[in-house]
Amino acid sequence: MNSEHSTFTAGKKVPLDTPSNVLEAAGVSASYGARPILQSLDLSVRPGEVYALLGANGAGKSTTLSLFLGFLVPDSGRVRVNGIDPVARAADARRQLAYIPENVAFYEQLSARENLVYLLDLAGQSAGSGEIDQALLAAGLDAAAFDRRMGGFSKGMRQKVAIALALARRVPALLLDEPTSGLDPKATYEFNRLLELLRARGIATLMVTHDLLSASEVADRIGFLNAGILQEEVAAQGATGSERFDVRNLHRRYAGQAA
Numbered sequence: 001m002n003s004e005h006s007t008f009t010a011g012k013k014v015p016l017d018t019p020s021n022v023l024e025a026a027g028v029s030a031s032y033g034a035r036p037i038l039q040s041l042d043l044s045v046r047p048g049e050v051y052a053l054l055g056a057n058g059a060g061k062s063t064t065l066s067l068f069l070g071f072l073v074p075d076s077g078r079v080r081v082n083g084i085d086p087v088a089r090a091a092d093a094r095r096q097l098a099y100i101p102e103n104v105a106f107y108e109q110l111s112a113r114e115n116l117v118y119l120l121d122l123a124g125q126s127a128g129s130g131e132i133d134q135a136l137l138a139a140g141l142d143a144a145a146f147d148r149r150m151g152g153f154s155k156g157m158r159q160k161v162a163i164a165l166a167l168a169r170r171v172p173a174l175l176l177d178e179p180t181s182g183l184d185p186k187a188t189y190e191f192n193r194l195l196e197l198l199r200a201r202g203i204a205t206l207m208v209t210h211d212l213l214s215a216s217e218v219a220d221r222i223g224f225l226n227a228g229i230l231q232e233e234v235a236a237q238g239a240t241g242s243e244r245f246d247v248r249n250l251h252r253r254y255a256g257q258a259a
């Protein structure tokens with residue numbers, strides 16, 4: 001039980017075994033040196049929720065990811081990953097997370113299977129070959145590619161391996177930095193279906209993106225960050241379907257903000 005997490009029910013403090021927010025930033029301000037970047041940021045992602053963080057270049061989106069990764073110490077406020085402080089308990093917090101940067105790095109000489117075995121081992125986990133194959137298949141990698149060297153993999157294939165690693169590690173949270181940039185429409189479509197799988201598995205996903213169409217298709221909530229301030233959050237209207245968000249409306253807000 002995590003004593004840091006509790007809630008008030010009818011005036012009585014009730015401890016929670018599982019935090020209701022897997023990713024949580026509350027009243028967070030952060031800076032690089034003397035330069036303030038994020039101001040009083042309140043952002044949370046629940047289990048099984050896909051949260052898309054939008055904002056102009058330099059708005060502070062990647063900086064937000066850095067907070068959850070424990071790369072940046074906040075000036076004030078509270079950051080938690082599955083109830084764990086990513087600075088005070090860095091190794092524990094990292095075990096809760098998978099981070100997929102814009103360009104995912106793997107051991108180029110190793111195959112997808114070998115990368116997974118090795119990276120799981122580095123993470124202190126062992127998985128049988130059956131489990132590894134299941135994760136790769138669930139992530140949508142063609143079985144013919146399992147034993148190919150990753151040096152020749154496309155960005156879309158690399159992302160599938162990265163998602164397979166997250167699935168095999170059974171992490172409760174996933175951080176994605178511009179996952180669909182540079183993907184063709186088919187690969188983008190496949191990636192968006194993968195996000196739906198992550199949602200179904202109860203993973204809390206925070207995705208930084210400029211891709212409004214993907215965000216509108218897969219996100220449950222969209223936040224607009226402007227100059228380090230989370231100006232607005234909008235929630236999906238329906239559980240599924242293309243009308244979850246009004247894309248034109250999103251575009252107007254986003255473009256208006258970026259101007």
Ligand SMILES: Nc1ncnc2c1ncn2[C@@H]1O[C@H](COP(=O)(O)OP(=O)(O)OP(=O)(O)O)[C@@H](O)[C@H]1O
Binds near residue numbers: 032057060061
């Ligand atoms: N390591 C760093 N040291 C100093 N300043 C930084 C550092 N990293 C980012 N910045 C600055 O912080 C601000 C926010 O950057 P951040 O990368 O979080 O923005 P972003 O919203 O992710 O932008 P983009 O869409 O271009 O990736 C920018 O002005 C950037 O120049």
